[in-house]
Each structure stands twice: as C-alpha cells, then as structure tokens.
Amino acid sequence: MVTLEDVAKHAGVSLATASRVLNGSTRQVGAPLRAKVEMAAEQLGYRANVAAQTLARGAGNVIGLVVHDLVDPYFAAIADGAMRVAESRGLMVMVGTTHRDPEREIAYVSTLNAQRVRAVLLTGSRLDDVQVTRRLRQELDRYRESGGQVACVGQDLLGADTVAPGNAEGAAELARALAGLGHRRFAVLAGPAGLVTARDRTTGFRGALAALGLPEPRIVHGTFDRDGGYAAAAGLAEAGKEITCVFAVNDVMAMGALAAFRDRGVRVPQDVSVAGFDDIATLRDLVPSLSTVRLPLADMGARAMELALDPAERVRIERVAGEVVIRESTRRLE
Amino acid sequence: MVTLEDVAKHAGVSLATASRVLNGSTRQVGAPLRAKVEMAAEQLGYRANVAAQTLARGAGNVIGLVVHDLVDPYFAAIADGAMRVAESRGLMVMVGTTHRDPEREIAYVSTLNAQRVRAVLLTGSRLDDVQVTRRLRQELDRYRESGGQVACVGQDLLGADTVAPGNAEGAAELARALAGLGHRRFAVLAGPAGLVTARDRTTGFRGALAALGLPEPRIVHGTFDRDGGYAAAAGLAEAGKEITCVFAVNDVMAMGALAAFRDRGVRVPQDVSVAGFDDIATLRDLVPSLSTVRLPLADMGARAMELALDPAERVRIERVAGEVVIRESTRRLE
DNA sequence: GCAGACTTGGAAATCGTTTTCCTGGAGGTC
DNA sequence: GACCTCCAGGAAAACGATTTCCAAGTCTGC
Numbered sequence: 001m002v003t004l005e006d007v008a009k010h011a012g013v014s015l016a017t018a019s020r021v022l023n024g025s026t027r028q029v030g031a032p033l034r035a036k037v038e039m040a041a042e043q044l045g046y047r048a049n050v051a052a053q054t055l056a057r058g059a060g061n062v063i064g065l066v067v068h069d070l071v072d073p074y075f076a077a078i079a080d081g082a083m084r085v086a087e088s089r090g091l092m093v094m095v096g097t098t099h100r101d102p103e104r105e106i107a108y109v110s111t112l113n114a115q116r117v118r119a120v121l122l123t124g125s126r127l128d129d130v131q132v133t134r135r136l137r138q139e140l141d142r143y144r145e146s147g148g149q150v151a152c153v154g155q156d157l158l159g160a161d162t163v164a165p166g167n168a169e170g171a172a173e174l175a176r177a178l179a180g181l182g183h184r185r186f187a188v189l190a191g192p193a194g195l196v197t198a199r200d201r202t203t204g205f206r207g208a209l210a211a212l213g214l215p216e217p218r219i220v221h222g223t224f225d226r227d228g229g230y231a232a233a234a235g236l237a238e239a240g241k242e243i244t245c246v247f248a249v250n251d252v253m254a255m256g257a258l259a260a261f262r263d264r265g266v267r268v269p270q271d272v273s274v275a276g277f278d279d280i281a282t283l284r285d286l287v288p289s290l291s292t293v294r295l296p297l298a299d300m301g302a303r304a305m306e307l308a309l310d311p312a313e314r315v316r317i318e319r320v321a322g323e324v325v326i327r328e329s330t331r332r333l334e
Numbered sequence: 335m336v337t338l339e340d341v342a343k344h345a346g347v348s349l350a351t352a353s354r355v356l357n358g359s360t361r362q363v364g365a366p367l368r369a370k371v372e373m374a375a376e377q378l379g380y381r382a383n384v385a386a387q388t389l390a391r392g393a394g395n396v397i398g399l400v401v402h403d404l405v406d407p408y409f410a411a412i413a414d415g416a417m418r419v420a421e422s423r424g425l426m427v428m429v430g431t432t433h434r435d436p437e438r439e440i441a442y443v444s445t446l447n448a449q450r451v452r453a454v455l456l457t458g459s460r461l462d463d464v465q466v467t468r469r470l471r472q473e474l475d476r477y478r479e480s481g482g483q484v485a486c487v488g489q490d491l492l493g494a495d496t497v498a499p500g501n502a503e504g505a506a507e508l509a510r511a512l513a514g515l516g517h518r519r520f521a522v523l524a525g526p527a528g529l530v531t532a533r534d535r536t537t538g539f540r541g542a543l544a545a546l547g548l549p550e551p552r553i554v555h556g557t558f559d560r561d562g563g564y565a566a567a568a569g570l571a572e573a574g575k576e577i578t579c580v581f582a583v584n585d586v587m588a589m590g591a592l593a594a595f596r597d598r599g600v601r602v603p604q605d606v607s608v609a610g611f612d613d614i615a616t617l618r619d620l621v622p623s624l625s626t627v628r629l630p631l632a633d634m635g636a637r638a639m640e641l642a643l644d645p646a647e648r649v650r651i652e653r654v655a656g657e658v659v660i661r662e663s664t665r666r667l668e
Numbered sequence: 669g670c671a672g673a674c675t676t677g678g679a680a681a682t683c684g685t686t687t688t689c690c691t692g693g694a695g696g697t698c
Numbered sequence: 699g700a701c702c703t704c705c706a707g708g709a710a711a712a713c714g715a716t717t718t719c720c721a722a723g724t725c726t727g728c
Contacts, residue, residue, distance in 0.1 A: 001480050003684055014708045019686060027687095030706060045476050050449045051388035052684035055713050060385060062428070062449075071414045073407070073616060080405045083431055092445060094396070095429045097417055111426060115384045115396075142379050146335045226619070259619045282407060285560070285593045287621045337714055348678045353716060361717095364676065386714035389683050 002044045011040035023048055054116060059147070061091045063308070064112035064120040068100045072225070072252065073280045074297065078123050078153055081301030089309065091118070098124075100224075102132040109139045119149035119308035123301070125197035125224075126157050133157060151308035153300050155196050161307040161316045163300045167197055167277075168204030170293040170322030174247065174275060175208035177324045178291075182333030183245040183273065186217035189232040189257060191224040191249045198224060201249040201277055218243060222253075229256025237264045244273060244333060251276035251283050254290055258329070269331035279325060288328035295322050336378045345374035357382055388450060393481070395425045397642070398446035398454040402434045406559070406586065407614045408631060412457050412487055415635030423643065425452070432458075434558075436466040443473045453483035453642035457635070459531035459558075460491050467491055485642035487634050489530050495641040495650045497634045501531055501611075502538030504627040504656030508581065508609060509542035511658045512625075516667030517579040517607060520551035523566040523591060525558040525583045532558060535583040535611055552577060556587075563590025571598045578607060578667060585610035585617050588624055592663070603665035613659060622662035629656050 008018035013033055020027050021037040029037075040046075054060035063086050067075040079095065086093045094117060096108040105122070112120050120143065126133060137158055140150050150160040178186070188205055191198030202219065209217060220235060222228035229248050236246065237260060248254035254276030261268050268274050268288055276283075279294035300320055307316060342352035347367055354361050355371040363371075374380075388394035397420050401409040413429065420427045428451060430442040439456070446454050454477065460467060471492055474484050484494040512520070522539055525532030536553065543551060554569060556562035563582050570580065571594060582588035588610030595602050602608050602622055613628035634654055641650060 001684095005684075015685085016687080016708060016710095017706085020707090023685080025686085028706070033707080047444065047448045047476070047480070049389070049684050051385045051394060052713090053686075054385035055383070055389055055715085056684080056686040058686095058713070069414075070404070070417065071407070071410050071615070073405070073410075076405050076407075076410050080403075080431070083404065083429070087431070092428050092430065092449065094426050095417070096426065097414070097421070110381065114381045115426065142381070145379075146381070255619050262621070281405070282616055285589050285620070287596070335714095339714075349715085350678060350680095350717080351676090354677095357715080359716085362676070367677080383714050386683090387716075389685085390714080390716040392683070392716095 002046050003049070004046070007037065007040045007044055007046050010044060011036040013037060022046070023053065059118060060116055062115060062117045063091050063093050063305070064108070064115070064117040065093050065095045066098060066105055066108050066112075066120065066122050067095065068098050068124040070095070070097050073282045074250065074252070074278055075123060077281065077297035078301035078304075081298030081303075082121055082123075082305040083301075084298075085302045085305040085309070102127055102129065102136070106132070106136050106139050109136065109143060113139070113143040113146065113148065116146075117148065119151065121151050121153070121301075121304055121308055122158065122160075123153040123304070125195050126155050128194045128196050128199065149308045149311050151304045153304045155200075156317050157196070159315060161304070161312075163304045163307070163318050163320060165295050165300065166319055166321045167200035168207070170295075170324070171201040171204035171247070171249075171277065172208035173322070173324050174277070174293050175205045176212065177326060178245050178247070178273070178275060178330060179209070179212050179214060181273070181326075181330060184214055185243050185245070186214075187236055187243045187246045188217045188219050189229055189246060189248040189253050190219050190221050191228065191253065193221050195224060198249045205247055217247070224250065224253065226252050226256040226259075229253030230260045231256075233257035233260035234264070237261060237266050245330065246272060246274050248274065248276050251278045251280040251290060251292055254292070254329075255283055255286060258286065258288075258290075269329055273330035275330050277322070291326045291328075291330040293322035294325050296320065336380050337383070338380070341371065341374045341378055341380045344378060345370040347371060356380070357387065393452060394450050396449060396451045397425050397427050397639070398430070398442070398449070398451040399427050400430045400432060400439055400442050400446075400454065400456050402432050402458040404429070404431050407616045408584065408586070408612055409457060411615065411631035412635035412638075415632030415637075416455055416457075416639040417635075418632075419636045419639040419643070436461055436463065436470070440466070440470050440473050443470065443477060447473070447477040447480065447482065450480075451482065453485065455485050455487070455635075455638055455642055456492065456494075457487040457638070459529050460489050462528045462530055462533065483642045483645050485638045487638045489534075490651050491530070493649060495638070495646075497638045497641070497652050497654060499629050499634065500653055500655045501534035502541070504629075504658070505535040505538035505581070505583075505611065506542035507656070507658050508611070508627050509539045510546065511660060512579050512581070512607070512609060512664060513543070513546050513548060515607070515660075515664060518548055519577050519579070520548075521570055521577045521580045522551045522553050523563055523570075523580060523582040523587050524553050524555050525562065525587065527555055529558060532583045539581055551581070558584065558587065560586045560590040560593075563587025564594045565590075567591035567594035568598070571595060571600050579664065580606060580608050582608065582610050585612045585614040585624060585626055588626070588663075589617055589620060592620065592622075592624075603663055607664035609664050611656070625660045625662075625664040627656035628659050630654065
C-alpha cells in the first residue's frame, strides 16, 4: 500500500508539499517540485486514502441515497436522476434499500451518519405512523447536528428540503379527466392503508369525484406493487360489473390490474378502463398503453440531489405537478 | 460532533475501554464500566466515525458496485441481489453507473480503490476493446495489490471471480427450440457490434442454426436498449417478409421490437415470432408474453457478491445456465 | 500463603491525510 | 540600502478511531 509519505520520500519533498500537489489545495507549489511529485505518484501508483482524507478534512464526498426497492422502476428512475447530479459533481453515492421496512430506513440514516456522508436523500413514501416518523426525524436531527444535509423525494413530513409530487392534485385532475370521458362509477386500487403516497392519491381522486357530484368510488386496498394491483383487480372482476373505470394508484399496480383483467377475459378498455400514476418509462410499451399521471421522476431525483448539495437557510419545499396523460387504456363512454 | 473521547470522558473511563465497549473487540470489559459507557454513548448520541475506523482498522465495510445503467431492469435486478447479500452482512454498497462509458468504469475502479472499499463488483458486458480491457485490468490489479477483492457478473475477461451467464449456450438452445417450432428463416437483432454479451448471444444463436443446417439469419445491429430493438425491428418490417422469427439479444430490445411491429400492423406471433433473452421480471406482463431465456439475475448478483466477500486462492468462474421459456410471442409454424 | 496464569483497565503509538504555523528568501517601495 | 510584504516549503499538530503493550488485580492450585 503506497502512501503519501512514500511519494513524498520518493520525490524528496515534504509530506505537506506532496499533499498540496496531489490533492487540490489553495496553496501553490513551484513547478519543479510539482513535477517531481507527480512523477513519483505516477511511478508508485499512488491512490489517496479517502478514509484518511475524510478524517482530516472532516467531510467526505459521498452521498447517501435511501430507496425502498431498486427493482421498482419508480425508484430506479429517481435514483438515476439523483446519481447523475452526484456524478457531475464528482461525488459517490451509497445506496441503501429498505424493502419498505421503516426500521431499516432509520438504521440506514444512522449508518450513513456514521459514514459522515455529506448528504442523505430519502426517497419514497412515508408511512402514516407517528412513532416511526418521530424516530426517523430524531435520527435525522442527530445527523443534521453533525453537519449533514437532508433532502427528500416525497412527502414533506421530515422538516427537510423536499421535492413533493402533487399526488392529490394529480389524482384529482385525473379524476376530472376520466369523468370528462363519461365515467361515473369508479374503483380505486388504493394500495396499503398506511402509505401516505397511496392515501394522498386516493383522497385526491375521491375529493375530485365528490366535487363533481359523482358517487363514491369503490376502494380496494392491497400492496403497492404489481401483485397488489393484480390481486385487487382480480377481486374486483369477480364482484360487481357496474364499475367502468379503475384507478390504480401507481403504474406498476395498473400493470398488475391489466394482467388480472386479461386473465379473466375482461377487455381493457372496452369492458373497463384502467388508469395509473407515475408514467413509468419501462411501461410505455404496455398494451393497451396506460393512461396515467406523468411525474418527471429523474428530474425529481436530480432536483432533490441539488437541494441537498446546495443548502439554504430555509427549508425548501418544491412542488412538482403531475401531468395527466390519456392513452388507450381508458375509453370514452358514449 | 460527539467523539469517542467525549463518551469516554463522560463515562469516566479511558478511550480504550470506550472503544472496546462500543465497537466490537475481542477484549472483555467489566459489566459496570460497560454499562457506564453505554449510558454515556446513548445520552450523548454518539455515532462512530467510520472514516476514522476505516483508517485505524485498515479496511472499511463498504462494497463498490459498478453497473451500466440502473434504470435498465437487468442491472436493477442484479444490483438488488447483490445488495441483499451485502445488507445481510452489514455492509454498505456504493454504486456507480457508467452509462456504458468504459472510461467511467475505469474511473470508478480508481475511485473505489481510493475509498478502500472491501470489494468491487463489476457487472455487465465488456466491450470488445483490447485497449480498454487492458487498462481496466491494470486498474483492477492495482486495486487487488492493495488488498481489494474483485468479482464480475458477465464475461470472464478480467482474471477475477466471475459469475458468467451461458450466453452462447442459452442462445443456442433457444435457436433449437425455435427451430423445433418449425421456424427456418430468422433475424437477429444483435445489438452493438462491440458488445461481448450481444456478440456471444448472436454467435451462439447462429452456431446452433448452422449446426441444424438452417440458413444464415439476417443480422441487424443497433443499440442494446429498447429503442435499439425498435429501430432494428422497424428496419426489418420495411424490408423482407420472408422472416418468420426474430431473436432480440435481450428482453428490453424485444420489447422495442414488439412495439415496432405493433406500430406497423405486423402481428406477433401470427405474422412474425419474437424472442428475447434475460426474462426480465418487470416485462412478464407484456402482451404477447415474451419467449426468452431465463437468467436468475438476482441470484447472479447475490452469488457474485458472495464470491467477492469470501475470497479464495484460485480464481473461480461460475457458469450460470439460461433456461429457455417459450411463451406466446413465438408460435408454432405448421 | 504464594507462584503463576488470567483478566481488566489505561497510556500511548498508529493509521494516512490535511492544515496551521513557522522560517527563510525574493521582490517591491521609499 | 533598510524595511515590509509575499510566497514557497517544511515541521508538526490535528482528525477519531483501534490496538499494542504494560501494570495492577483476581483467581487457581498446591
């Protein structure tokens, strides 16, 4: 293991000079010495020890990123956007996946704190659990006290810079668009009861329907993933036929719903319309193509990273509006 | 920032004792002191400084993971498997995305070396470029000299532990299966010319056809992603009609091909059969469902992580066989 | 009751950098 | 030419842990 001292010795200069040459400093070093140090470093194959640098400088160049599930394209897209920004600034990203376990999320913040990462990005929906949220906030506060930055993608529940998608508003606008197509009797595949994102989308949707004087939609809970959408839609297909339009609170669930209907011979959109939320890129080629609310996921991730990297006095909440996109999976009722 | 010294002082013990209590050690500490230290740490909200630990111990608990593109479900699945193993051992994962730029890959190895990560996992296809491969190997050697472990998912080109999917064999078996369905005139959406994975799958497929005495398939190059599949299939649809089966060298390209055919009124599988490779989970709900070669991606990622974490004397190459899965996108010719 | 073995606690060296001082020489001004 | 400023270079003190070595007890066995 070749250290800076080896390089300095080999170049015949002091440790300080070698450090100044190799790892950026405000101080100047004369050209001849500079050249000697660079030569020596090259010859010996010197690689700075980041742990030592982090210790000495008191701050590293690593960012912590916490997601629920990397395989979910929603998180993959956000992570991708965030990582591009980090890369462009020469920072490494440390990723933790919670698999939707809030305890793991708290544990990750603690670990990332120990790693003295420069900032932590928390992405994904919070649970509607005061206890857990409180403990998470506590852990975050501890991290901030030691100089860390925090940013979120999702709900503004943690007192940190947040990129907040307009879940309720987007869902409401979707509801109005679907009502505009003539739909009256809806079902909502609402995901888990305790998940704030799912709840916001559900209530936004219901609220808009109520404002239009339309009947209450049928609410079906389930998991927030493809299988949850499948199961919920399957239950629906068995039960009543009077529903003309199903809103799944995310695209992946909508994909599951599509599969469930297909397996049961229910045609989409002829027999029932289906809409999702997120506009996941990987799912654009589904047949029928999915009506949904588009969220600029990569941009949201990128923006959150920027917020974390360029701290401000005040807590900043940036709202991101979703854009309703009507495609083939929802039809106009005559 | 509360340090171990603060804790020790607060508990009225020495630094050494505090260290032994809080951060695992072989040495015992008496119950009363132990309790005092734990109390103090709790009260002060002590979080160990990993940079300092890494420096003192000479080895950190971070793993480096290099992927080409996190949004590509292929890499997401591998990364997920790898990260689960890392998590189960209490290790953090630092992720770098190359966006298919081999220079970035080399740069990442260098950065991860500087970070003194315990192991580096390189996933994804190598390019068929001797220069780049040589330089990457050089960087890896430098990393290994300083005690790092390396493992790959993909081709065995780097002299490191490798989990190697049977690309050629899987493609060959797929070719035989498709021939068994009565197909004779094939096209291969072969991806980029220089990409080893793409090349292996293409040559495996061609080889099997040749062995069966079937005519040469038509080879169309393009990018390795959805749009590449779309463009290649689009070109194909314009040109000849005599082709009855199209093999896209990965599922994402096959999805693009499906879309291209659909847009042009070419029915799959009635007019043309389509097969892919990988069996991406997110794509299981495509219509028609995709015939493909299943690769246990998450397991491969997990296995590579295990190889990296449990080093051996000899370089280990583990071959993973793909399993042909025939679904709806390929039909039997009568 | 005592030699030897084992255990527990602490002082201090160490890990590889950065950075603060300090020093001596060069350059500029009057 | 004296004085002041500026600057390149080096010695040494952090940074926050771990770990080696040493000293002082505490057991054990006879």
